[in-house]
Amino acid sequence: MRANSNITSPVADGSPSGGPVPDGAMSSFMAGLRDSLGMSFGALLFGLLFGSAATVAGLSMPQVISMSTFIFAGTAQFATLTLWQPDMPLFAVAVSVAMVTSRLTLMGLSLAPTIRSMSPWVKPAGIFVINDAAWVLTLQARNVSSKAGYFFGISAPMYTLWVLATVVGVFMAGFFDPVTAKSLAFAGIVFLSVLVGMVVRGVDAPKPPLVVAALVGIALDGVLATGPAILVAVAAGGITALAVEMARDGDDPDDQ
Amino acid sequence: MTSEMAQPEAWLAYLTIFMAAGLVLAMRAAGILGAHFLRTGPRTQRIVNALPGCALAAIVAPAAMRGTPTDIFAVAVTFSLYLWTGRTIFCMILGVTLCLLGAHWQAGNLPIDPIF
Numbered sequence: 548m549r550a551n552s553n554i555t556s557p558v559a560d561g562s563p564s565g566g567p568v569p570d571g572a573m574s575s576f577m578a579g580l581r582d583s584l585g586m587s588f589g590a591l592l593f594g595l596l597f598g599s600a601a602t603v604a605g606l607s608m609p610q611v612i613s614m615s616t617f618i619f620a621g622t623a624q625f626a627t628l629t630l631w632q633p634d635m636p637l638f639a640v641a642v643s644v645a646m647v648t649s650r651l652t653l654m655g656l657s658l659a660p661t662i663r664s665m666s667p668w669v670k671p672a673g674i675f676v677i678n679d680a681a682w683v684l685t686l687q688a689r690n691v692s693s694k695a696g697y698f699f700g701i702s703a704p705m706y707t708l709w710v711l712a713t714v715v716g717v718f719m720a721g722f723f724d725p726v727t728a729k730s731l732a733f734a735g736i737v738f739l740s741v742l743v744g745m746v747v748r749g750v751d752a753p754k755p756p757l758v759v760a761a762l763v764g765i766a767l768d769g770v771l772a773t774g775p776a777i778l779v780a781v782a783a784g785g786i787t788a789l790a791v792e793m794a795r796d797g798d799d800p801d802d803q
Numbered sequence: 804m805t806s807e808m809a810q811p812e813a814w815l816a817y818l819t820i821f822m823a824a825g826l827v828l829a830m831r832a833a834g835i836l837g838a839h840f841l842r843t844g845p846r847t848q849r850i851v852n853a854l855p856g857c858a859l860a861a862i863v864a865p866a867a868m869r870g871t872p873t874d875i876f877a878v879a880v881t882f883s884l885y886l887w888t889g890r891t892i893f894c895m896i897l898g899v900t901l902c903l904l905g906a907h908w909q910a911g912n913l914p915i916d917p918i919f
Contacts, residue, residue: 584891584892585891585892585894585895586891586895588892588895588896589895592899604808605808605810606810606816610816610817610820613817613820613821614820614823614824617820617821617824618820618823618824618827619827620827623823623826623827624823627819627820627823631811631819632809632811633809633810633811634811635811635815635816635818635819637818637819637822640819640822640823641822641823641826644823644826644827645826645830648826648827648830648831649830649858650855650858650859650862651827651830651831651834652830652831652833652834652837653834653851653854653855653858654831654834654855655830655831655832655833655834655835655837655838656834656835656837656838656841656851656854657834657848657851657852657854657855658834658835659834659835659837659838659843660838660843660848662835663835663838674828674831674832674835675828675831677831677834679855679859682855686852726906726907726910726912727903727906727907729906730874730902730903730905730906730907731899731902731903733870733874733877733902733906734877734898734899734902734903736862736863736866736867736870736874736878737877737878737881737895737898737899737901737902738895738898739859739862739863739866740863740867740878740881740882740885740898741881741882741885741891741894741895741898742859743856743859743860743863743882744882744885744886744894745885745891746855746856746859747856747886748885748886748889750852750853750856751848751849751852752849752850752852752853752856753849753850753853756853756854756856756857757853757856757857757860758860759857760856760857760858760860760861760864761860761861761863761864762864763861764860764861764862764864764865765864765865765868767865768865768868768869773862776861776865777858777861777862780857780858780860780861781854781857781858781861783857784853784854784856784857784860784861785850785853785854785857788849788850788853788854788857789850792846792849792850796846
């Protein structure tokens with residue numbers, strides 16, 4: 548499935564704040580639903596894995612469902628799970644969650660024009676459902692009339708499938724043999740590699756920073772903890788992006 | 804199947820869950836708030852757009868390198884094929900299939916001797 552929508556109306560990046568739903572919002576929502584199919588497969592698989600892993604770790608079903616319903620971030624949920632113990636180390640959980648979800652801040656920064664175009668009533672929901680797939684697909688979509696509608700068209704099935712798959716995963720605890728469970732866990736990296744591929748193919752951004760960040764990430768692996776290593780790699784990528792953009796136009800980096 | 808491991812008390816478990824939920828929401832909102840302080844133009848937006856991709860690349864590359872040879876093969880083939888075809892579902896299914904086959908092959912569960 549190609550990620551980009553083929554809707555041919557002009558790009559308007561969302562409806563006017565607080566106004567009626569524009570004609571293009573529903574068609575953009577449907578385009579988002581269609582384009583989210585591939586990524587929804589990932590949400591389904593990892594929802595199952597999370598529900599299963601959390602149940603094996605001893606969480607009750609309401610606790611597992613609460614995590615998926617209110618957190619909706621696989622990496623944060625798995626990070627919390629790894630620290631799950633009778634005397635919960637709240638500070639360690641907070642630091643770990645903040646580190647692994649730092650990319651959501653960057654995605655929020657990148658999606659700000661789309662989120663800001665949403666009605667005030669919808670904006671909190673838009674912020675809550677920011678996720679990897681919605682970020683990359685929304686940035687790729689060049690010809691949708693409402694990027695906000697498109698964003699929700701991707702996020703709605705992702706969220707629904709994530710919660711439902713978690714519930715099913717609770718009943719599948721212990722179903723997978725260790726070899727299968729371990730390989731499915733690694734499949735998460737395969738999914739993320741497709742996301743990186745989507746960035747390379749379709750996002751309007753310089754590509755060398757991705758290579759730099761990947762190389763710095765590899766170099767720092769085992770030297771720093773995962774969270775700080777990612778932050779350093781992103782900083783290196785950011786500096787590279789600035790250098791590439793400055794070299795491209797050769798003038799003031801402040802656009803105007 | 805549930806664990807026999809000792810569990811936190813219910814109030815502490817829910818406190819942890821809602822603290823994590825609030826923190827993740829704050830991380831998401833921080834990006835939107837941070838955008839208010841940026842002079843956004845095409846060039847700034849391109850730089851900002853590159854950053855989440857850098858985070859993803861910094862997660863994927865070292866994690867892939869830590870995998871088994873078949874894991875690395877699965878990531879390399881899936882990534883390359885996606886760049887070539889742009890077909891999301893096909894590449895996702897292929898990637899998972901390669902991971903499963905590779906792991907079971909290395910575990911000796913397939914009727915082909917592993918060479919790694």
